[in-house]
Amino acid sequence: MKRLLLVVLIVLSMQLMARQLVLFYLDDTLEPVSVRQNVDDADLVKTIFDRLASPPEGLKSFVPKDVLRAYFFVESYLVIDLKRSPISMFDFTQERFFVHQVLRTIFENFSGIDAVYFLLDGSRRDVLTKMVDVRFGFARHFWSRWPVEGEK
Amino acid sequence: MIFSLLLINLFATQVFYGDQPMLVSSGGWLLKWDKFVELAKYYFERMGFEQPTVGSVGNFSYIVWNGHTVGYDSGSKFVSLDGVSKRSEGIDLLEALKIFGLPFVLEQDRLILPNMWIYEIQKVQDVIDVSYGGEKRLSVVQDDKGIYLKSEGYVFYKDVVYRPGQILVQFERASNESIEQQIDLKGLMRLVITKELSVTRIRFLELSDSITLNQGELTVLHAPGDNRVIIRPYVPEYDGADWPIYAEVRKIAEKLCQRFSFKLEVCPLIVLPPQTMTMLILVEDQKILDELKSFLEELVR
Numbered sequence: 001m002k003r004l005l006l007v008v009l010i011v012l013s014m015q016l017m018a019r020q021l022v023l024f025y026l027d028d029t030l031e032p033v034s035v036r037q038n039v040d041d042a043d044l045v046k047t048i049f050d051r052l053a054s055p056p057e058g059l060k061s062f063v064p065k066d067v068l069r070a071y072f073f074v075e076s077y078l079v080i081d082l083k084r085s086p087i088s089m090f091d092f093t094q095e096r097f098f099v100h101q102v103l104r105t106i107f108e109n110f111s112g113i114d115a116v117y118f119l120l121d122g123s124r125r126d127v128l129t130k131m132v133d134v135r136f137g138f139a140r141h142f143w144s145r146w147p148v149e150g151e152k
Numbered sequence: 153m154i155f156s157l158l159l160i161n162l163f164a165t166q167v168f169y170g171d172q173p174m175l176v177s178s179g180g181w182l183l184k185w186d187k188f189v190e191l192a193k194y195y196f197e198r199m200g201f202e203q204p205t206v207g208s209v210g211n212f213s214y215i216v217w218n219g220h221t222v223g224y225d226s227g228s229k230f231v232s233l234d235g236v237s238k239r240s241e242g243i244d245l246l247e248a249l250k251i252f253g254l255p256f257v258l259e260q261d262r263l264i265l266p267n268m269w270i271y272e273i274q275k276v277q278d279v280i281d282v283s284y285g286g287e288k289r290l291s292v293v294q295d296d297k298g299i300y301l302k303s304e305g306y307v308f309y310k311d312v313v314y315r316p317g318q319i320l321v322q323f324e325r326a327s328n329e330s331i332e333q334q335i336d337l338k339g340l341m342r343l344v345i346t347k348e349l350s351v352t353r354i355r356f357l358e359l360s361d362s363i364t365l366n367q368g369e370l371t372v373l374h375a376p377g378d379n380r381v382i383i384r385p386y387v388p389e390y391d392g393a394d395w396p397i398y399a400e401v402r403k404i405a406e407k408l409c410q411r412f413s414f415k416l417e418v419c420p421l422i423v424l425p426p427q428t429m430t431m432l433i434l435v436e437d438q439k440i441l442d443e444l445k446s447f448l449e450e451l452v453r
Binding site: 132 | 380382384385386387388389409413414415416417418419420421422423424426
């Protein structure tokens with residue numbers, strides 16, 4: 001009986017220690033689908049990228065595996081350093097929705113971040129791959145909700 | 153005593169960091185080794201430069217910076233400047249600064265080292281970026297003809313040390329343009345130019361066309377796609393300076409989306425420069441392009 005109580009207590013404390021992430025994937029029509037997942041990993045940014053790269057069955061993601069090179073926080077900004085090679089072949093849609101997925105998830109899970117900046121292979125660049133301008137910061141205002149509105 | 157102090161001051165030479173004294177020397181520009189090293193390290197630190205390598209072998213002490221070496225042998229009293237040796241009782245500051253490629257200004261008995269070192273001034277569209285080392289000693293002046301960057305200290309830029317009050321650069325300014333925002337980050341001064349709005353015309357261009365933006369015009373790029381309008385969000389660094397243009401573009405885009413049942417997407421595309429009246433329309437049925445044009449023309453009329 002005591003052993004059972006101990007097991008229950010351990011499981012409960014693990015549940016309390018775990019953090020719940022909200023991750024944004026896409027359905028077939030590129031509409032966002034939010035999924036809640038418990039994580040106990042301390043490295044939440046890396047966990048977000050890992051989880052986004054492995055979408056649940058039936059959903060899709062434009063975040064490739066092993067794309068995060070490094071990240072750092074500067075006051076209320078998050079600077080994300082990406083590896084260029086996994087995203088270099090993105091088409092126009094993939095490039096935009098990669099950005100939307102990552103930013104929407106980051107701003108949802110980190111309430112203290114006001115803006116996100118992207119680096120590529122450690123350097124500032126003009127564009128992410130071809131079209132998305134990454135010279136400036138991405139403000140919370142636009143990605144604290146899905147940045148696409150309206151019906152088809 | 154007072155007389156001797158007066159004499160020292162009368163014949164003393166002084167080294168300044170901009171307008172702040174760093175060193176007073178009674179031996180002219182000839183400095184003792186330790187004083188010279190101390191001065192160099194202090195200056196590099198203030199300017200945010202890489203620190204020099206300092207070392208010694210026997211009586212020979214050396215300092216290496218930016219690929220150049222100044223050394224001194226305290227036993228034989230020989231100074232070495234990039235390998236060229238000569239006898240000397242100390243380090244000639246003027247020669248050493250020249251070896252390191254450090255600019256300075258001589259004003260009688262004062263040697264002034266710049267307190268701002270500008271690496272680059274770049275104007276990209278409506279943003280002027282000044283990246284620098286040291287302190288920000290630059291102000292912005294604007295008149296009917298242009299926007300000027302004026303030195304407020306001893307500013308080094310493109311092989312010239314500018315004294316306080318001198319103009320470094322001038323940018324042309326249109327009548328509806330003005331500097332609205334100045335953003336200061338460490339080592340970066342960013343000026344944002346804003347324009348007054350007045351859209352009177354619409355220009356339709358294919359996405360592949362080269363874009364020249366005209367004042368007072370809404371430039372609408374179009375390409376085949378899934379019926380959506382993409383507009384640029386405002387930029388956090390502009391601190392609100394681009395909000396009016398964003399609001400205006402969004403208002404037009406919303407009406408367009410409402411009329412044609414398009415989606416409205418916010419994404420900073422490189423073809424939609426900040427602070428410009430631009431949008432991209434992705435259209436499935438190319439036959440409705442004329443209808444789109446007419447609608448927009450009617451909207452801004």
